[in-house]
Amino acid sequence: MSEIIExxxxxxxxxxxxxxxxxxITARSLLISLAATxxxxxxxxxxxxxxxxxxxxxxxxxxxxxxxxxxxxxxxAGLFVFLLLSRVGPFGFLGLLFTPSGMIVGQTVLIIxxxxxMTLIALSGVKQxxxxxxxxxxxxxxxxxxxxxxxxxxxILGGVILGFxxxxxxxxxxxxxxxxxxxxxxVLTTAIALETSMGNIAFSIxxxxxxxxxxxxxxxxxxxxxxx
Amino acid sequence: MIELVHVxxxxxxxxxxxDLSFRVEKGEIFTLIGPSGAGKTTILRLINLLDDPTTGMIxxxxxxxxxxxxxxxxxxxxxxxxxxxxxxxRGNVFQNVSLGLKFRGIPPGEIRQRVTEALGLVGLDGxxxxxxxxxxxxxxxxxxxxxxxxxxxxxxLLDEPTANLDPGSIERxxxxxxxxxxxxxxxxxxxxxxxxxxxxxxxxxxxILDRKIRQVGxxxxxxxxxxxxxxxxxVGVENIFDGTVTANEDGLASxxxxxxxxxxxxxxxxxxxxxxxxxxxxxxxxxxxGMKSSARNTLRGIISxxxxxxxxxxxxxxxxxxxxxxITRRSYDDLALSPGAPVHTSxxxxxxxxxxxxx
Numbered sequence: 141m142s143e144i145i146e147x148x149x150x151x152x153x154x155x156x157x158x159x160x161x162x163x164x165i166t167a168r169s170l171l172i173s174l175a176a177t178x179x180x181x182x183x184x185x186x187x188x189x190x191x192x193x194x195x196x197x198x199x200x201x202x203x204x205x206x207x208x209x210x211x212x213x214x215x216x217a218g219l220f221v222f223l224l225l226s227r228v229g230p231f232g233f234l235g236l237l238f239t240p241s242g243m244i245v246g247q248t249v250l251i252i253x254x255x256x257x258m259t260l261i262a263l264s265g266v267k268q269x270x271x272x273x274x275x276x277x278x279x280x281x282x283x284x285x286x287x288x289x290x291x292x293x294x295x296i297l298g299g300v301i302l303g304f305x306x307x308x309x310x311x312x313x314x315x316x317x318x319x320x321x322x323x324x325x326x327v328l329t330t331a332i333a334l335e336t337s338m339g340n341i342a343f344s345i346x347x348x349x350x351x352x353x354x355x356x357x358x359x360x361x362x363x364x365x366x367x368x
Numbered sequence: 369m370i371e372l373v374h375v376x377x378x379x380x381x382x383x384x385x386x387d388l389s390f391r392v393e394k395g396e397i398f399t400l401i402g403p404s405g406a407g408k409t410t411i412l413r414l415i416n417l418l419d420d421p422t423t424g425m426i427x428x429x430x431x432x433x434x435x436x437x438x439x440x441x442x443x444x445x446x447x448x449x450x451x452x453x454x455x456x457x458r459g460n461v462f463q464n465v466s467l468g469l470k471f472r473g474i475p476p477g478e479i480r481q482r483v484t485e486a487l488g489l490v491g492l493d494g495x496x497x498x499x500x501x502x503x504x505x506x507x508x509x510x511x512x513x514x515x516x517x518x519x520x521x522x523x524x525l526l527d528e529p530t531a532n533l534d535p536g537s538i539e540r541x542x543x544x545x546x547x548x549x550x551x552x553x554x555x556x557x558x559x560x561x562x563x564x565x566x567x568x569x570x571x572x573x574x575x576i577l578d579r580k581i582r583q584v585g586x587x588x589x590x591x592x593x594x595x596x597x598x599x600x601x602x603v604g605v606e607n608i609f610d611g612t613v614t615a616n617e618d619g620l621a622s623x624x625x626x627x628x629x630x631x632x633x634x635x636x637x638x639x640x641x642x643x644x645x646x647x648x649x650x651x652x653x654x655x656x657x658g659m660k661s662s663a664r665n666t667l668r669g670i671i672s673x674x675x676x677x678x679x680x681x682x683x684x685x686x687x688x689x690x691x692x693x694x695i696t697r698r699s700y701d702d703l704a705l706s707p708g709a710p711v712h713t714s715x716x717x718x719x720x721x722x723x724x725x726x727x
Contacts, residue, residue: 270457272455273454273455276418276449287467290458293458
């Protein structure tokens, strides 16, 4: 018990003293997950818009698949992207395996279904009467889509924040694709896993506190956005 | 300007409109009147190209509207539609009113000037910065009208435009509708369940009943010469009698209804089965002492029911046939009428609209 308390105190010291390694890992985590969230947004919001505004066969089935993939296990996303990026895989020539860029790809793949799904929910939250109004005001198809996306912007942003939360807290894809290379691909979650197994409890707790702090900021941001 | 040709509209199994054909000329105020659920909104949505007819076609300026989406956008930009329940988009009133102009690529300076002007027309000067989602129903209705006018449409579609408004605003909007029509020759198609509004504004009126157009005509035709029993009821003709012409002397017909005979101007010969329509406002009440009236018909009866209707009184008289008269409260008081009192009811022969019917 005292070891845990000891670890906790040391963890707080590590954070307050702005331990360079702690800072570096935190910064990398934020950078990779923010980049992944940005990439996923650029892909997911247009896909969500396309699915919402177009009528096509199998739409219902596609939405069900997307919803199932909300719970895509992180290690499976990791394995999938690992196979794509590995030397024998189709994108092996890019040399992205065990790089931060590769991790961004992994997290992007992981959160795309969630963000497409959230975009769909956000867009269907815009009443048909609003869409009629926009079309009636003389909007072209593109103008209609853009206006409805703008109308749903806060709900869509909520989905983006959720996506970021999932990206920064996942460990499977980061571990498999990044490889947890110290000073290069080591992020908060992979560092916690490693340091804990090595008995370096204080360091793990410090990173855990930071990760929780980020989660809290995300939750507060989500709350503020949904208040709008 | 706008022509509907044998238009049918079905939503799934439900027929919403059946075999609709009519034409609206440029510069007309064309009013659709009918009870709610009759299909008025659907007609306006079809004209605005928001929905497509199941069968039949719609022509705008003689052009078939079954064209590419790009061309439909161009047609839609000739018109504006004020929905019965307008939707407010996120943002302030300025953003809401200017949206259609932004879609059309109008420069920002001109947008600002036109929005200010449009808000002035609907009596919402200075509302630019107000959040649109916090407006009252009446304010939103007027914002929607400003949003429709700001693009200076050739065709203005209004779905129950004054349903949410207070009397002062109704008058303002009705005046606005009339002046747009006279100043800019804007073609206006308006739906209303308010007969009197239809009459005040319309060049022509179409009566929509049970998913079909029953009659199209000017207000005099619709209100005084209804084409059927259903239309007559719809436009407030409360006295409808089936009878037979028993004699006709130089256009003055005697019509026997049960044991009562009335005189009406019509050209139907003796023996014709007819229906007679008399508006309740055409009936004059004369008190129980039987004063003489110049009107051709005077029937003696007993007041069976009295109901106040706004500033007027609706009086039902049992005079062999059951008659309904609407008189002002002042006349009612002056004549000292009350239920059970004897009364003379008189009406002119030319106040009766007579139609043949299947015997």
